[in-house]
Amino acid sequence: MTDTPAFEPLSIETLPERLGAVTALTDRIGTDTAAWSVREVGDGNLNLVFIVDGSDGSAIVKQALPYVRLVGDSWPLPLKRSFFEYHALVRQADRDPGRVPEIYHFDQDQALIVMEFLSPHIILRRALIEGRRLPDIGRDLGLFVARTLFRGSDLSMAARDRKADLGLFSDNVELCDITENLVFTDPYFDAPMNAHTTPQLDGIVARLRADRDLKVEAQRLKTLFSANAQTLVHGDLHTGSVMVTDTDTRVIDPEFAFYGPIAFDVGMLLANFWMSYFSQSGHEAEGSREEMRTYLLGVVEEIWSVFAAEFSTLWHTERTGMLYPRTLFEDQGDHLGAQQALDAMLADIWRDMLGFAGIEMHRRILGLAHNADFETIEDPDLRARCETRALEMGRHLAVNRCSIASMAQIRATAKRIEKEIVT
Ligand code: SR1
Ligand code: MG
Numbered sequence: 001m002t003d004t005p006a007f008e009p010l011s012i013e014t015l016p017e018r019l020g021a022v023t024a025l026t027d028r029i030g031t032d033t034a035a036w037s038v039r040e041v042g043d044g045n046l047n048l049v050f051i052v053d054g055s056d057g058s059a060i061v062k063q064a065l066p067y068v069r070l071v072g073d074s075w076p077l078p079l080k081r082s083f084f085e086y087h088a089l090v091r092q093a094d095r096d097p098g099r100v101p102e103i104y105h106f107d108q109d110q111a112l113i114v115m116e117f118l119s120p121h122i123i124l125r126r127a128l129i130e131g132r133r134l135p136d137i138g139r140d141l142g143l144f145v146a147r148t149l150f151r152g153s154d155l156s157m158a159a160r161d162r163k164a165d166l167g168l169f170s171d172n173v174e175l176c177d178i179t180e181n182l183v184f185t186d187p188y189f190d191a192p193m194n195a196h197t198t199p200q201l202d203g204i205v206a207r208l209r210a211d212r213d214l215k216v217e218a219q220r221l222k223t224l225f226s227a228n229a230q231t232l233v234h235g236d237l238h239t240g241s242v243m244v245t246d247t248d249t250r251v252i253d254p255e256f257a258f259y260g261p262i263a264f265d266v267g268m269l270l271a272n273f274w275m276s277y278f279s280q281s282g283h284e285a286e287g288s289r290e291e292m293r294t295y296l297l298g299v300v301e302e303i304w305s306v307f308a309a310e311f312s313t314l315w316h317t318e319r320t321g322m323l324y325p326r327t328l329f330e331d332q333g334d335h336l337g338a339q340q341a342l343d344a345m346l347a348d349i350w351r352d353m354l355g356f357a358g359i360e361m362h363r364r365i366l367g368l369a370h371n372a373d374f375e376t377i378e379d380p381d382l383r384a385r386c387e388t389r390a391l392e393m394g395r396h397l398a399v400n401r402c403s404i405a406s407m408a409q410i411r412a413t414a415k416r417i418e419k420e421i422v423t
Pocket of ligand 1: 044045046068178
C-alpha cells in the first residue's frame with residue numbers, strides 16, 4: 001500500500017515537477033516541463049491560482065490553502081472546500097453546459113483542480129469598473145441561475161439523489177460559517193474584522209447598526225440561508241466569480257456551494273450589479289458613465305426576466321421531482337393550478353432575492369471583504385458618497401422587500417438615490 005502524500009502547497013518552482021506526470025494536464029499543455037512557464041495570479045481571498053503555459057497550451061491550477069489567504073494562518077480553513085468546488089463545477093457543467101470552465105483533473109488530497117485557462121476572458125467586476133458593456137451577460141447569467149437552481153432542486157431531481165447530494169454538501173460547514181458571519185451578522189455590529197471608509201461613513205454606519213428593522217430582516221434572511229435547503233447554490237455568485245469576453249460568459253469559483261435558497265444566488269448576483277451602478281460615479285474622471293449606469297440597470301432587469309422566463313419554461317417542461325407533481329396539477333387538467341404555484345414560487349424568490357441583495361450590498365461596504373468597485377476609488381470622500389448610496393439602497397431592499405413590486409420601482413429608486421444623495 002502506498003502512502004498518500006501529505007498536502008503541500010504548490011509553488012512556481014515546484015509545480016512543473018509535481019504535476020509533470022499528470023497526463024490530463026500534459027495532454028493539454030505539453031510534456032516538456034522544462035518549457036513550462038508558471039505564474040501565480042490568485043487575487044481572491046482564499047486560494048492559490050497558477051497559470052501554466054506549456055508548448056501546446058495553457059491551463060489553470062487552483063489549490064486551496066489550509067487557511068484564509070486574505071487574513072493568514074491565524075484563520076484556518078479546511079482544504080475540503082476544493083472537494084465542494086469540484087463537485088459543484090461537475091453539477092453546474094451538467095445543468096448549464098458550457099457555462100463553467102472545463103475540469104481536467106482533481107486531486108482531493110492536494111486540494112487542487114486543474115482546469116481550462118479562459119482567455120482572453122477577464123473578471124467581470126474588472127470589466128464593469130472599466131466601463132465595458134458586455135452584450136450577453138444578462139442573458140447568460142439569467143439562464144445560468146435558472147438552470148442550475150431549478151435542476152438542483154426537488155422540482156427536478158429524484159428525491160433520493162437530491163438527499164444524497166444534500167448530505168454531501170452539508171459538510172461544507174466552514175464556508176457556510178463564513179457567509180453566516182461575514183454577510184448576515186458582522187456588518188450590523190462592531191465586529192473585530194470589519195472595516196469601512198472612515199470617518200466619512202461613521203454616521204450612516206452607526207445609524208444602520210442601530211436600525212432594529214434592518215437587523216431583524218438580516219437575521220430572518222440568515223434563517224432562510226441556513227434552513228431553506230432548496231437547491232445547490234453557487235454560494236458566492238458575485239461579479240468577481242464571472243469571467244467574460246464580449247461573446248462568452250463563464251462562472252467560476254463555487255467553493256461556497258451548499259444546499260440553500262434559490263433566491264440567494266440571484267440576490268447576491270444582482271447586488272453586485274447594483275453596487276457597480278453606485279460605484280460608477282467614482283470612475284467618471286475620464287468621461288461620463290451615464291450610459292454605463294443605464295446599461296447596468298438594464299442588465300439587472302434582463303437577468304431577472306431571463307431567470308423568471310427560463311425557470312417558468314423548466315417548470316412546465318422538466319418538473320420531474322417530488323415537489324408540485326404533475327399528478328396533482330396538469331394530469332388533472334389543472335393547468336391554472338400549476339401556473340398559480342409557479343407564480344407563488346417566483347413571488348417568494350423575488351421577495352427573498354431583494355433581501356439577500358440588500359444584505360450583500362451592506363457587507364461589501366461594512367464588513368471584512370470589500371469589493372474593487374468601491375476600493376479602487378482613491379478619493380475617500382468620493383468613495384464614501386458612492387458607498388452611502390449603495391448602503392441606502394441596500395437598506396431599502398432588505399427592509400421593504402415585501403412591498404417592492406417591480407424592477408421599474410427599483411430602477412426609479414436607484415436613480416433617485418444616485419441623484420439625491422450628494423454628501
Ligand atoms: C474570508 S473570505 C471573505 C469572502 O471572500 C469570498 O470570496 C466570499 O465572498 C467571502 O465572503
Ligand atoms: Mg471566490
